[in-house]
Amino acid sequence: MELDEIKQRALAHLDDVSDLLALEAWRVAYLGKKSPLSQALRSLGSLPLEERRRLGAQANQIKELLEKALLEKEAALKAAEVAQTLGQEGVDVTLPGRRPTLGRLHPTTQMVRAICQVFVTLGFQVVEGPEVEWDYYNFEALNIPPDHPARDMWDTLWIDSPERGDKGAMLLRTHTSPMQIRVMERTRPPVRVVVPGKCYRYEATDATHESMFYQIEGLAVDKGITFAHLKGTIGEFARRLFGGERKIRFRCDYFPFVEPGVEVAVDCFACNGAGCRLCGNTGWLEIMGAGMVHPGVLEQVGYDPKVYTGFAFGLGPERVAMLRHGIDDIRLFYSNDLRFLRQF
Ligand code: FA5
Numbered sequence: 001m002e003l004d005e006i007k008q009r010a011l012a013h014l015d016d017v018s019d020l021l022a023l024e025a026w027r028v029a030y031l032g033k034k035s036p037l038s039q040a041l042r043s044l045g046s047l048p049l050e051e052r053r054r055l056g057a058q059a060n061q062i063k064e065l066l067e068k069a070l071l072e073k074e075a076a077l078k079a080a081e082v083a084q085t086l087g088q089e090g091v092d093v094t095l096p097g098r099r100p101t102l103g104r105l106h107p108t109t110q111m112v113r114a115i116c117q118v119f120v121t122l123g124f125q126v127v128e129g130p131e132v133e134w135d136y137y138n139f140e141a142l143n144i145p146p147d148h149p150a151r152d153m154w155d156t157l158w159i160d161s162p163e164r165g166d167k168g169a170m171l172l173r174t175h176t177s178p179m180q181i182r183v184m185e186r187t188r189p190p191v192r193v194v195v196p197g198k199c200y201r202y203e204a205t206d207a208t209h210e211s212m213f214y215q216i217e218g219l220a221v222d223k224g225i226t227f228a229h230l231k232g233t234i235g236e237f238a239r240r241l242f243g244g245e246r247k248i249r250f251r252c253d254y255f256p257f258v259e260p261g262v263e264v265a266v267d268c269f270a271c272n273g274a275g276c277r278l279c280g281n282t283g284w285l286e287i288m289g290a291g292m293v294h295p296g297v298l299e300q301v302g303y304d305p306k307v308y309t310g311f312a313f314g315l316g317p318e319r320v321a322m323l324r325h326g327i328d329d330i331r332l333f334y335s336n337d338l339r340f341l342r343q344f
Contacts, residue, residue, distance in 0.1 A: 006036050007062045014069055020077050030066055037063060107344040108214055108333055111321040112196045115216055118240050119194045122233060127193050129179040135168030137178035141300050142257040150256045155202040172200035175314055176217035177257060183219060184301035189308050190222040207278060207329045214317045221310030227292060230311035234264055242266060249284055258291025258312060269323050278328050285323060288315030
């Protein structure tokens with residue numbers, strides 16, 4: 001077969017190729033070892049020199065041309081295949097994208113941050129501490145020895161641990177007050193800290209009690225700190241968070257690690273103080289315990305109670321969030337109902 005004829009036939013045949021399988025057959029037929037072109041190239045050796053040169057150059061030119069045409073056809077067939085698949089799957093690239101679902105902070109986290117922010121602007125530093133504690137920090141160093149009746153105030157979840165050093169048994173902290181000791185142990189006065197974190201109590205849940213909840217501890221120790229500083233700080237905090245119209249009540253309360261001790265309550269938002277299910281018909285919602293740091297506690301950490309005095313408080317951010325948003329059941333916070341959580 002004439003070289004020119006081989007070329008014409010190959011190109012004409014290539015036009016009819018419509019898939020990759022047929023293209024492979026074409027390659028074998030026109031560029032394979034047994035193809036007329038390969039045979040022509042092989043037979044060149046038997047020709048006279050002049051003719052060998054002329055036909056050799058022509059045959060190589062055709063080979064290059066066919067190889068190029070093969071690559072182009074392959075690319076075109078692959079592109080057509082992709083376009084067809086997209087068409088079948090109904091992909092419409094002009095459609096607007098699907099908006100990804102955005103997460104958000106849990107209402108307790110939002111509240112904890114807002115409360116800490118108020119205290120930061122009042123000069124307090126934010127620190128955190130362990131949720132798994134030693135008896136020593138949770139009770140003993142806070143003036144609550146093993147057989148003290150005040151232990152009944154905190155229904156404790158004890159941890160059965162083989163380790164039992166000089167700090168007593170292991171437990172889940174029932175309040176954030178152990179951090180008062182941990183902070184004072186490693187700091188010289190003045191001290192001004194707030195400590196947010198989770199606490200655990202083995203108690204029945206109701207509209208205002210959870211077995212896992214947050215507290216924010218506050219501690220200020222310096223020369224000349226009085227009860228007036230405590231009242232002023234808490235009053236300022238309550239005004240910033242609840243506005244001027246909510247009433248704040250300080251009442252005597254007992255905590256072994258403060259003297260005197262108080263319970264701070266805000267008038268109930270749900271009934272405006274008239275009494276309802278939420279406030280247990282008292283008209284008030286307790287949000288924190290507080291008081292002047294007990295001299296025995298200061299001595300325990302090596303502070304001289306004749307030189308230094310201080311105040312401390314422990315407040316419940318869920319209770320504050322309930323007051324702020326009008327939530328009437330604390331159990332909603334941790335029952336993972338997105339209809340509730342999405343509102344914040
Ligand atoms: C204490 O835990 C003391 N450590 C607070 C304190 C700190 C007093 C420093 C003096 C000085 P109490 O058990 O009252 O106190 O808890 C303090 C606050 O934590 C409560 O006012 C309430 O807001 C919150 N709280 C307590 N128990 C629960 C609970 N089961 N569920 C939700 N919040 C709670």
